[in-house]
Amino acid sequence: GAGVSQTPSNKVTEKGKYVELRCDPISGHTALYWYRQSLGQGPEFLIYFQGTGAADDSGLPNDRFFAVRPEGSVSTLKIQRTERGDSAVYLCASSPSSSYNEQFFGPGTRLTVL
Amino acid sequence: SQKIEQNSEALNIQEGKTATLTCNYTNYSPAYLQWYRQDPGRGPVFLLLIRENEKEKRKERLKVTFDTTLKQSLFHITASQPADSATYLCALVSTDSWGKLQFGAGTQVVVTP
Numbered sequence: 459g460a461g462v463s464q465t466p467s468n469k470v471t472e473k474g475k476y477v478e479l480r481c482d483p484i485s486g487h488t489a490l491y492w493y494r495q496s497l498g499q500g501p502e503f504l505i506y507f508q509g510t511g512a513a514d515d516s517g518l519p520n521d522r523f524f525a526v527r528p529e530g531s532v533s534t535l536k537i538q539r540t541e542r543g544d545s546a547v548y549l550c551a552s553s554p555s556s557s558y559n560e561q562f563f564g565p566g567t568r569l570t571v572l
Numbered sequence: 573s574q575k576i577e578q579n580s581e582a583l584n585i586q587e588g589k590t591a592t593l594t595c596n597y598t599n600y601s602p603a604y605l606q607w608y609r610q611d612p613g614r615g616p617v618f619l620l621l622i623r624e625n626e627k628e629k630r631k632e633r634l635k636v637t638f639d640t641t642l643k644q645s646l647f648h649i650t651a652s653q654p655a656d657s658a659t660y661l662c663a664l665v666s667t668d669s670w671g672k673l674q675f676g677a678g679t680q681v682v683v684t685p
Contacts, residue, residue: 462615489671500576500661500675501616514672549615556671559604563615 460484462564464550470570471540479535479567483552490533491561492525493549501549507533508556540571574599578662578676585683591649593679595662598643603670605638605645608661610678616661620647652683 463482471477483490489508493501503517507527515525522540527533537544547568551561577596585591595605604623608616622629622638622645629636635648649656659678665671 491671491673493673493675498677500663500677501673503672503674506671508671514669516669517672551615559606559621559665560618561673563617565613565615 462550462552462562464548464564464567466567467565468568468570470572472572473540473542475540475571477537477540477569479537479548479569481533481535481550481552481564483531483533483550484562485531487552487554487562488530489553489556489558490527491551491553492533492535493551495547495549495566504535506556513556537569540569542571545569545571574674576600576662576664576674576676578660579679580677582680582682585652585681587653587683587685589652591652591656591681591683593647593660593662593681595645595647595676596643597664600643600664600674601667602640602664603667604665605636606663606665606673607634607636607645607647608663608675610659610661619660649681652681654683654685657681657683 465480491506492504495501505515510530522538524536547566549566551563575598606621607619610616633650637646659680661678663673663675
């Protein structure tokens with residue numbers, strides 16, 4: 459079956475611009491997670507959703523970052539006024555529920571802020 | 573502060589030998605620990621999970637141990653193959669932050685024929 463998909467695969471933007479990154483989880487998975495991975499580092503937790511609501515957003519670095527999941531399926535990570543330090547691979551993962559241990563990751567979106 | 577540490581140096585190993593990776597953590601109360609594999613340009617793929625009350629888990633050529641006294645997990649790949657070459661990440665879920673995976677930086681393994 460289809461795995462987690464993320465679009466775009468690559469995004470290049472200029473400092474100060476607004477970007478949206480999309481995640482399509484595995485069908486039926488109620489839990490959805492966003493991570494950010496810098497070169498040579500492990501994924502860093504940003505936020506997770508159980509259904510439509512954000513169950514834990516403690517990893518969002520500041521108020522320029524926002525994520526939504528209005529219908530409990532697709533999620534969008536939104537970054538305002540991008541900075542060069544936002545450049546990273548943004549990974550999305552899903553699982554059948556937040557109490558299900560394994561997370562299924564998408565291929566990521568590589569964001570480059572010039 | 574909380575830390576999850578993995579060997580930053582790549583592990584170079586000959587085909588057929590056992591690769592052993594280390595994951596140490598501080599200031600966590602882990603509910604469970606997971607190991608993931610990550611290939612370049614791809615997302616992590618789940619391999620194994622071990623709970624805080626378990627000592628050892630096995631899956632095919634993989635073995636994980638968990639010592640909550642030492643605050644350490646060991647990950648073994650036996651009879652290693654070139655196809656095992658990848659970065660291996662350990663990740664914790666704490667008892668106070670259910671569902672939130674916290675990752676180490678990963679250790680690259682290179683298996684040469």
